[in-house]
Amino acid sequence: MHAPEPDTPHCALATVVATLRAAGCVFAEDEARLLVDAATHPGELARMVEHRTSGVPLEHVLGWVEFSGVRMEVDAGVFVPRRRSELLVRQAVALLHPGDVVVDLCCGSGAVGVAVAAASTGVELHAADVDTAAVRCARRNVESVGGHVHEGDLFDALPATLRGRVDVVVTNVPYVPSEAIALMPPEARDHEPQIALDGGPDGLDFQRAVAAEAPRWLRPGGHLLVETSAHQAATTADIVTRAGLLARIVRSGELDATAVVGTWRVDY
Known part of the structure; x- marks a missing residue:
């Protein structure tokens, strides 16, 4: 599923929320905010959303996870701490x-x-x-x-x-x-x-x-x-x-x- 490349942060957030929700992401709003904040340009955001909607764990898409109050790097293919x-x-x-x-x-x-x-x-x-x-x-x-x-x-x-x-x-x-x-x-x-x-x-x-x-x-x-x-x-x-x-x-x-x-x- 390819996401459009929105022009404004507000448009980006709304578009990403709708895309994630359609893909079945339970916490679409929270995930969308993290993805929009992490992306440095619209093309990167579109790729991140595409990876997430294809089933890649959010933590692998972002490259990090918040665990016990500390931000940890998590590479693709590495166990995500629960x-x-x-x-x-x-x-x-x-x-x-x-x-x-x-x-x-x-x-x-x-x-x-x-x-x-x-x-x-x-x-x-x-x-x-x-x-x-x-x-x-x-x-x-x-x-x-x-x-x-x-x-x-x-x-x-x-x-x-x-x-x-x-x-x-x-x-x-x-x-x-x-x-x-x-x-x-x-x-x-x-x-x-x-x-x-x-x-x-x-x-x-x-x-x-x-x-x-x-x-x-x-x-x-x-x-x-x-x-x-x-x-x-x-x-x-x-x-x-x-x-x-x-x-x-x-x-x-x-x-x-x-x-x-x-x-x-x-x-x-």
């Missing part, structure tokens, strides 16, 4: 002290780690992802707050010097069951990497892998924070408990979010 992940940020910030070490595992754009660092004082931030495109995007976000980005598979990506001294691990590993990928909105299943969505047959393969390794990286009293779904929460908590951590489930009705917080307790 607002529900702000629960991880809130929980992590409440646990941290100046000088603590934070790891954002499966970081995608690095949004969770950056938001944690922005809301904390003097933390040492490390972020890791296996996807090269995500790492490239995360470097711009994470390094802007003085953090470090590593490429590799889960904890294998981290420098060995962090072993046993991490205070908080935050992770939004994929937790969608493989068969449920086809039921996701087209914006996600068609424009985000499957590696960032598919959590295996029951959605919990990566949670098992992270929980099993976490005790080797956490300091005594350190915490593992795992995003999960409401119906998976009990199983996620059991996975964390079986790894040797004390687990509790936290929920936010405001964010429609669920997470499990595991604490590594070592008796001496």
Whole structure:
């Protein structure tokens, strides 16, 4: 669907709203304002509207997303952080002290780690992802707050010097069951990497892998924070408990979010 190239900002906004609404965009007015503000000339606006009406996520069209009060760059093909992940940020910030070490595992754009660092004082931030495109995007976000980005598979990506001294691990590993990928909105299943969505047959393969390794990286009293779904929460908590951590489930009705917080307790 091609959008006309309007002559005035007022005309542009009205035209874009009508075009987005016709394409089925639920928040057409809000999205139109963002697109009109972002475009530097009518031709660019027309291209952006065309991409959006073809199903490209708004965040990929704009190149950024507002997350936890911070603007994050999000490249095409990189997982778009959801607002529900702000629960991880809130929980992590409440646990941290100046000088603590934070790891954002499966970081995608690095949004969770950056938001944690922005809301904390003097933390040492490390972020890791296996996807090269995500790492490239995360470097711009994470390094802007003085953090470090590593490429590799889960904890294998981290420098060995962090072993046993991490205070908080935050992770939004994929937790969608493989068969449920086809039921996701087209914006996600068609424009985000499957590696960032598919959590295996029951959605919990990566949670098992992270929980099993976490005790080797956490300091005594350190915490593992795992995003999960409401119906998976009990199983996620059991996975964390079986790894040797004390687990509790936290929920936010405001964010429609669920997470499990595991604490590594070592008796001496």
